[in-house]
Amino acid sequence: MxxxxxxxxxxxxxxxxxxxxxxxxxxxxxxxxxxxxxxxxxxxxxxxxxxxxxxxxxxxxxxxxxxxxxxxxxxxxxxxxxxxxxxxNAGQFGGAVLGDVIHGVEHYGDDDLGASKTVIVEYSSPNVAKRMHVGHIRSTIIGQALLNILAALGYHTISDNHLGDWGKQFGTNIASMIRFGRPEGNGEAALAEIERLYQRYNRMMKGENADTDDEADDEQMLDDEARSWSLKLEQGDPTARELWQWMCDMTLRVNQRNYDRLGVHFDMAHGESFYRDMTAPVIEEALAAGIAMREPGGAVVVKDLSDERGHELPTFLLQRSDGGTLYQTRDVATIEYREREYRPAIVIYVVEQRQELHFRQAFALAKALGHARDTQLVHVHFGTIFGANGEPLSTRKGNMVYLEALLNDAEARARAVVLEKIGAGKTELPPEEIDAIASAVGIGAVVYNDLYQDVRRNITLDWERMLAFEGNSAPYLQYTFARCCSILREALNRDTSANLLEGLPPFEAMLLREPQEQAVLKQIARLPDAVRRAGQAFAPYIIAEWLYTTAREFARFYRDLSVLKAATPELRAARLALVAATAQSLRNGLHLLGLAAPERM
RNA sequence: GCGGGCGUAGCUCAGCGGAUAGAGCAGCGACCUUCUAAGUCGUUGGUCGUGGGUUCGAUUCCCGCCGCCCGCGCCA
Structure with missing residues (x-):
């Protein structure tokens, strides 16, 4: 384009x-x-x-x-x-840019370089039987933004929530519920209770609970029990399956509330369990190809495999000595399944940096087996979130920050600011809109906190910054958009519109010759390139940066040049078109990042 | 030991081959009877971790070293 x-x-x-x-x-x-x-x-x-x-x-x-x-x-x-x-050429430029926006409207900035190729984005991927915490929010938010950006570039996108719903930990979960009983209730609290039972069982298994006269025998017994439930689950034992299904259903219901608040949508949620019957062929394939070997103990290992850069990879397992499969096995099966089913040009894994080696191994094995030849496998790895004191967050330490609580807190803080602005007479808002605005602003701040910088960086949790409503923040961007809307409301006597350039009076873009006007036009013109670069580098922050710069340029224009009181009706019309184009472009950019664009603040 | 990521202003980050290294926050000082001050302007603050190399030109590319985070078979 x-x-x-x-x-x-x-x-x-x-x-x-x-x-x-x-x-x-x-x-x-x-x-x-x-x-x-x-x-x-x-x-x-x-x-x-x-x-x-x-x-x-x-x-x-x-x-x-x-x-x-x-x-x-x-x-x-x-x-x-x-x-x-x-x-x-300032005279020609303005008309050309505004023409682009008028032509594109909500698709201004989009491109066709994806050429309808399929891209699968795997993100969020929380564990079943656990609450979502700040760690999951990164994958969720980054993944959704990437998906939006790639869709705008013309790719056929498929979003997949690769749930952690399979593996040995469910043996422990089931064993703990058999031993201590199934928790009552249904929401986040019940999930928390399942976590507690799991931890209690785990501690006993490791002999960390010296409250009873536990013997080493007991520890071994508990461990065997968990392992055996894990295998029973894999083999389809009715009791195991029933408890597992119950955990899965409840987790999905609880998580859906978070996704709704974040504006996240999945085309599918094939968890790891979905691939459970596809792992045996992977193991056989790898053995037959001579890439994997079965050790005397029964475990299947892959040795001497190199990645695309020729670096030899550490040995890893495809099958445990007790016959169970592993994360790695399932991920290779997933690659094969996606290739068969969707023929994707790109598969993107939005997963934390710590799993970099895991994916290099999975990708290398899949390629060595002759799969995904025409597929670009990309691990978009993001940094770790640390607590305010720089310590790792962990459930054990009790400093974990859960997603639901975080979003609640952000909304409450945004609401307080909204009420404060109203109280100070800075804005007038219909009472029925206050909740929606508080939600857009509060959640926007949290989302933007994960997107405004290169995702590879680690983040040290800083509530003040995360919920900052000033400077380079989502509320600042939203505020700029609301200011644009305010002018359009005054001038055009209309409220909401999908096409913000609709109903503009005839204008002559040649009149926009002031440096501030030209600077805004230039920024608007840069959106398409920002979208392309963001998609090519899998880097949403490029959009964030564009939004911020655009908002700043608009603020300067706003300060220096009046729209409604422009010297002539012709100039007023031209500036109005500039405001409408800015608003439309900002909204397009905000939507790409999954941010709401309220028309009043 | 091997591998991955990161070292740029007090803090959080852009810039990653070109012309005086840019923002936000924090500090200091201004600007609301004017289209929303969630804003704007001014100002303070940098041997771009370090030592070599390549180049007409390096914060940017290559090599060595140092520092921080992370990973390296029966968890995910």
Whole structure:
């Protein structure tokens, strides 16, 4: 898809190539720093060197040679030392950008580079029989944002919640409920109780509870019991299956409330259990290929496997000596299943950094077995969240932060701020909208906290920052959008609209010549590129950065230039169109990150 | 030991081959009878972990070292 800035770049490169002075591979343009008054630049060093000339001289000659018609997108062409600077033709630029937005509306910024290829994003993936905590929120939020971005780029997206609903821990869960009884109730509290029973059993198994006259025998017995329930579950024992199903159903119901609040939606939730009957073929396949070996004890191991970079990977297991399968086995089975079923071009795993090795092994094994040849397997790994004092969060230490409580807290804080603003006469809001606004703002702050920076970084939990409503934060972005809407309401006498540019009076974009107006236009024009870069780098923060810069530029425009009281009706109409285009673009960007865009705040 | 991630302002982070290294927060000082001050402006603050190398040019690429986090067979 070609947007205005694409055309700008294309026109310059074409003109450069036409001069015959620069080979096509040296016409790479770069964006000068904001402090310089140019929109694109060509560094002439390499081209000059190739022909044995002086870069500054070449820049000068090119500046003298290049000609663009008055109605072109390219305006001034100037040499500045060894750089050749190009400036947008302000008169043409505004109309072109606003035209792009009017044409695209809620799809402005989208692209077709995904070309309907299928991409599967696996994210959230909480464990059954446990409450979701801050660790899961990262995967959930990052994954949803990536999914939105990739969908905007034209990919056929499939979101999959790869639930942790299988494995040895359910043996322990079942054993603990057989021993201590099944918890009553149904919600988050019942999940917490299951966790407590699990931990209690686990401690006894490890002999950490010296409250009874436990002997080592008992510990061994408890361990055998858990292991045996795990195997019974794999073999379809009715009691085991019933308890397991009960845990799964309840967990899904509880989690769904969190997903609803976060605006997260899954096309499917195939947990690990879904692949349980597909693991045996994986093991056989690996053995037959000679990549895996069965050890005398019965365990199946993979040795001497290398990753794509040629690094030898540590040995890992596909089957336990007691016959049970492992996470690794199921993940390879998952790769094979997805390939058979969906033929994806890309599969993205939004999973914490700690599992980097696990995925390198799974990917390498799948490739070694000849699978996923045409599939890009990507582990988008994010950093760990630490407590305020820098300590790891853990249930054992009792410093765990649960998702539901976090969202409640964020909403409550946002609500307090909303009421404070109303009380101070800063805003007027219909009472029935207050809850929705508090929710949009509070949850937006939490979501944005996970998206505004490169996801690879670790995060130290800081409530003040996480729920910050100032500076580079979701509420600031939402506030800017609300200000745009406020102007549109005044001028157009209308409230909500899917198309914020609908019903604008005729306007002449040529009139938008002030630097503040041009700066906003330039930012609007950059959205498509931000979306492309975010998708290519699997980096939602690129959208966040675009949003923030756009909001800042709009704030400057807002401060200096009045829309409603513009000097002439023509100028007012043009600025109104600029506001509408800003609002539409901001909303598109907010939606890509999964953030709500309230029209009043 | 091997492998992965990260070291940029007091704190949290952008920038990752080009022209004086940018934001937010915190600090200091301004600006609301004006389209919402959840805002804006000014100001203080940097040997870009460190030592080499490549290059006309390195915070950015390569190599060594140091520091922090994480991972490395029967958990997920």
């Amino acid at each position: 070609q947007y205005t800035l694409d055309r700008f770049t294309h026109d310059i490169r074409a003109a450069l190539e036409q001069t015959g002075r620069i080979p096509a591979d040296l016409t790479e343009l770069s964006e000068p720093k904001a402090s310089l008054q140019a929109d694109l630049a060509l560094a002439c060093f390499r081209a000059a060197k190739a022909q044995g000339g002086n870069p500054a001289k070449l820049a000068q000659e090119l500046a003298a040679t290049l000609q663009f018609p008055p109605d072109a997108l390219v305006g001034k062409v100037e040499a500045s030392g060894p750089f050749l600077n190009f400036t947008l």
